[in-house]
Amino acid sequence: MWGNYCEDVLEKRAPYRQAHLDGLTAQKERGVLVTIGPTKDLAQVFGIYDAPDEATVRQLVEADPYWQNGIWTSYEVKEWIQAF
Structure with a gap:
């Protein structure tokens, strides 16, 4: 998953950060989230999910407080084939 952050992300994310992190922790514990994080410039987010289909990833992203609060x-979700 590749996504974009809003302007002034550090300030705007503050009220939702803990709920966001708690949700990601739960996804990681269930084994559906491999890794996720921002680019160094805080412009984009990149995540790798181990999910059965694109719809599952979209459901997880759209349930996240960061998505729900802008x-x-x-x-965008892109299926990835691991070569090695």
Whole structure:
């Protein structure tokens, strides 16, 4: 998953950060989230999910407080084939 952050992300994410992190922790514990994080410039987010289909990833992203509150402003899901 590649997505974009809103302007002034550090300030705007503050009220939702703990709920966001708690949700990601739960996804990681269930084994559906491999890794996720921002680019160094805080412009984009990149995540790798181990999910059965694109719809599952979209459901997880759209249930996240960052999506629901406009911290993530857009995203796209691309299926990835691990070569090694």
